[in-house]
Amino acid sequence: MTISTARTDRLSKAHQRLTSAIEHLVGGSDWQEMLDVARRFHAYSTNNILLIGSQRPDATHVAGFHTWKSLGHSVKKGEKGIAILAPLVTRTKSIDAREETDQPELVKVLRGFRVVYVFDVTQTEGEPLPEVAPTLLMDTASDSVWDALAAQIGSAGFTLQRGDCHGANGVTDFLTRTVTVRSDVGDAQAAKTLAHELAHVLLHDTPQHRGCRDRAEVEAESVAYLFCQHVGITSDNYSFPYIARWSDGDTELVRSTADRVITCARRIVEALG
Numbered sequence: 001m002t003i004s005t006a007r008t009d010r011l012s013k014a015h016q017r018l019t020s021a022i023e024h025l026v027g028g029s030d031w032q033e034m035l036d037v038a039r040r041f042h043a044y045s046t047n048n049i050l051l052i053g054s055q056r057p058d059a060t061h062v063a064g065f066h067t068w069k070s071l072g073h074s075v076k077k078g079e080k081g082i083a084i085l086a087p088l089v090t091r092t093k094s095i096d097a098r099e100e101t102d103q104p105e106l107v108k109v110l111r112g113f114r115v116v117y118v119f120d121v122t123q124t125e126g127e128p129l130p131e132v133a134p135t136l137l138m139d140t141a142s143d144s145v146w147d148a149l150a151a152q153i154g155s156a157g158f159t160l161q162r163g164d165c166h167g168a169n170g171v172t173d174f175l176t177r178t179v180t181v182r183s184d185v186g187d188a189q190a191a192k193t194l195a196h197e198l199a200h201v202l203l204h205d206t207p208q209h210r211g212c213r214d215r216a217e218v219e220a221e222s223v224a225y226l227f228c229q230h231v232g233i234t235s236d237n238y239s240f241p242y243i244a245r246w247s248d249g250d251t252e253l254v255r256s257t258a259d260r261v262i263t264c265a266r267r268i269v270e271a272l273g
Contacts, residue, residue, distance in 0.1 A: 007269060011262045017044050018222060019254050021240050025132065026249035030122045033130035035249075040067060052118070055082045058167065059130065061121040068119060073126030088112045132244065133191040135237040136169075139188040145186070145231050153179050158199045160194075163237025169193045172200040188233050190223050195268065199223035200221045202264050217246040219257045219264075228267035231272075 025031060043064055044052065052059050062082065065075055086093070088111045121129065162183040163172045169191040170181045177211045179197045181190055199220040226240035245255045 002191050004238075004266075004270070008262065008266055011226050011230070011265050011269075012258075015222065015224050015258050015262055018225055018239070018243070019258075022244050022247070022254055023246050023251050025240055026251070027250065028058075031132050031249065033242070034132050037071065037129055040071060042067070042095060044084065051084050052082055053168065056120055058122075059120040062118045066128075068124050071126070071129070072123040073121070075119050075124050077123065079119060079123040081119055082206075083115050084118055085113040086116040088114055119253040123151075126232055132241045133240075134242045135193055136185060137171075137188040137233065137235060137238055138186055139189045139233065140186040141233055145191045145233075146194060146260055149191065149268070150269050152198055152268065153194070153201060156198075156203055156205075170197045172197045174205060188235075189238075191231075192228050192233060192235050192238065195227040196220045196224040198268060199264055202262060204208065214246050214248070215257065218243055218254060219261055221246070222254065222257060223265045223268070226261065227268055230265075230269050 016218065041061060043060070049131065052062055059082065063071075068075060087180070089109050090109055141168050150160050159178045160228075161180050165180055165182050168182075169185060169189065170179070172179050174222060178195070179201065181193050185193070197220070199222075203219055204216050221239055221242045225235055225243075228235040228239070243254060247249055
């Protein structure tokens with residue numbers, strides 16, 4: 001067996017462990033509780049997302065006063081609501097139950113919009129919401145790991161920098177050809193994030209590959225996980241929840257990316273020398 005074949009076999013087995021771990025994670029009670037809460041949050045339109053971002057850029061979980069109350073949270077006294085637009089809908093005429101089922105277009109007509117107010121979770125008080133969230137890596141990692149990944153970023157024609165990523169741990173900008181990694185995380189987290197961003201550089205440097213954000217994030221973090229397995233960084237508590245969230249618990253999506261993920265991870269590993 002050649003070194004390359006043996007390496008591919010190890011990466012394949014690591015990807016199988018990854019898929020199995022996500023299956024276990026999404027089958028658990030914590031995941032189900034998180035989904036139950038997530039379903040209570042409204043899916044906002046693009047315009048309302050822009051409105052929320054312009055008023056409170058750091059917002060994460062946004063809901064109305066009564067939705068928060070139903071979740072056991074109360075809005076803090078003195079908090080200013082985030083203004084969004086709610087549709088004003090009226091019925092065209094009196095209808096019976098059959099018409100409502102068979103001809104939904106007869107039921108309601110949009111007459112306009114009105115301003116309503118919502119609140120971010122940071123503006124409320126209550127028990128923490130159930131969440132299956134990635135945990136930042138606190139371990140140390142060799143400088144040589146970072147340097148080897150940084151060299152591959154440079155070889156791909158991208159400039160690497162450390163700095164503010166506006167809530168993310170890393171950002172790849174294909175227009176400016178820059179990769180940014182948070183400056184306030186530990187060595188292991190920084191290396192894992194850089195491997196994630198390198199995967200974006202190698203796999204998603206075309207519009208068609210960036211078109212599906214969910215798949216792109218699953219692929220990039222899967223590559224980062226395989227890389228971490230190879231260099232001895234334990235990223236389970238970050239990678240498993242991250243991939244589970246972006247795949248929405250769809251392990252078939254994770255499996256379908258295996259060939260691209262393993263090929264990319266092998267390319268990064270082989271470049272280490």
